[in-house]
């Protein structure tokens with residue numbers, strides 16, 4: 001008996017050619033093959049900065065002496081701090097931190113120069129929004145050196161006795177919201193948004209394409225129904241799925257990771273509803289754009305990747321270059337992360353949450369409008 | 381106005397790219413009529429039906445369907461028609477009762493539960509109503525689909541090969557049901573490839589490569605073709621058919637069971653052509669051409685037109 005070769009080259013080659021033809025026809029897959037590595041290179045190569053600089057800082061300056069000014073310019077020269085605002089009260093400082101407007105508040109006390117001149121070691125207070133410890137760690141570490149070297153120039157003449165000493169001023173750092181710098185406190189609540197983004201977009205992304213592929217679309221379209229009915233009808237059931245995920249993560253956060261829950265849980269659940277709906281709207285819109293289920297999955301990833309990388313989940317938001325932040329600001333996950341961390345860690349209330357929430361609502365509305373417009377009422 | 385006109389469309393045209401798959405079709409149907417829609421595969425039957433119910437946008441054409449503008453008022457049309465797709469298009473992952481219930485909800489049927497139960501009883505599926513539609517045999521899927529199309533009491537039914545794969549008994553029941561409903565004033569447009577079904581229709585329309593070749597009652601269609609047909613019996617008919625084909629005057633020589641039907645458009649030429657073959661070996665007999673002779677003839681001519 002003749003031994004048959006394990007592989008027919010002709011058949012193999014036929015398949016290779018066929019696959020190439022199919023790949024060429026499927027523009028989107030082809031685009032993804034190119035697009036994903038490009039996006040990843042850009043993100044990991046350029047966008048990601050584990051050592052964020054120029055962090056927005058507010059100053060509460062009760063003493064406006066030459067020494068105070070030297071101190072501020074020393075901080076500025078360290079490159080970690082960018083002064084964006086002067087505050088007038090402790091209350092304002094509190095608000096600015098809670099809303100996330102600034103990362104740091106530097107407080108220079110009234111008697112700063114007097115005490116300095118007397119060698120009484122005045123205290124500089126630096127409050128940091130330490131929700132994400134990796135965003136503030138390096139800046140805080142640099143404080144001591146920056147202050148000392150900044151003041152050295154002023155320690156001349158009568159103040160020469162202070163020169164060289166390390167302890168001309170007291171530095172007090174308050175790492176707010178997450179004083180121990182436990183990164184889980186930052187990551188676990190964030191994970192809620194990430195998981196929702198991934199699954200919600202994917203689930204609904206398949207919704208319309210599945211109908212098309214199984215041929216049930218023809219039947220559905222022959223019935224008297226409007227696009228919005230179909231789209232919203234497919235969104236609603238998954239809101240429950242989303243809530244199950246939210247519940248699971250909250251339970252894990254509470255009992256496994258002991259994440260503090262400073263704010264209102266009902267408020268968190270309400271904002272989750274809007275966030276879930278926004279992601280479902282995104283998914284359903286992908287579904288109207290995609291020709292088949294595979295394309296829908298690919299689109300999901302194309303949305304998920306920047307969400308993951310540019311929202312401030314993986315890397316400190318302020319460590320990203322401007323263009324990446326601009327993209328990040330569009331994504332619902334970015335705002336949801338701020339909301340979740342704000343509510344759980346900072347104890348933020350409705351007014352702080354609204355600052356982020358309306359942007360998610362806007363996103364959902366725009367995306368759903370595109371979906372309704374793109375939903376084909378015919379089979380063409 | 382025309383309460384008894386169900387469909388009145390003119391010049392319906394659909395192109396896919398460069399191909400015109402439905403080419404300026406006119407069709408009129410009265411309420412209560414059962415119209416058989418015939419034509420070879422790919423002739424545009426499904427495409428035409430999809431345009432009627434607004435599933436495909438027509439590239440040209442105008443008219444009314446159930447009194448609604450066929451181009452602009454497809455929403456209204458959809459409410460009053462039942463469309464049974466050629467390929468089973470209900471949800472295979474829903475049970476029979478869930479599918480029917482879904483349809484009934486979509487059409488906002490009054491007394492929904494009752495309507496669904498009635499429909500299941502009529503189907504004879506009461507015992508299996510919880511079974512997933514995907515698990516049904518092909519024929520049962522067809523029957524489920526038909527039941528689902530009827531649940532909202534449509535006035536016009538567009539049935540795309542509703543009996544494909546259905547057993548003879550069920551097909552007989554199906555046609556009885558159709559005539560009963562037609563008696564109540566429902567209008568049917570039914571595509572089929574079966575001749576016996578074509579004969580049961582009040583009127584026929586024959587489509588080929590997007591063109592409406594003929595329409596009318598079965599008798600009109602047959603008369604319109606102007607065929608003369610001879611039926612031959614005896615031995616070695618296949619051999620005979622081979623010899624006959626291609627002789628001028630013989631348009632077609634087709635096996636019908638144990639007989640051979642030889643047809644031509646000119647009686648004179650046909651008789652000349654067959655004269656040498658009328659030997660002792662075979663019995664020749666002139667017969668009235670049937671629908672199948674006519675349709676096979678139509679298929680042949682339209683192909684000629686296409687290649688010209």
Ligand SMILES: Nc1ncnc2c1ncn2[C@@H]1O[C@H](COP(=O)(O)OP(=O)(O)OP(=O)(O)O)[C@@H](O)[C@H]1O
Nearest residue numbers: 380396401419420421422423424425426427428466
């Ligand atoms: N979406 C489409 N895109 C391109 N061509 C199409 C499309 N749908 C149908 N066609 C073409 O239109 C022609 C008519 O198709 P249609 O399905 O209407 O035929 P049919 O008469 O229903 O055939 P059958 O008896 O096989 O069901 C065919 O040539 C088909 O290839």
Ligand SMILES: [Mg+2]
Nearest residue numbers: 425426466540
């Ligand atoms: Mg068809």
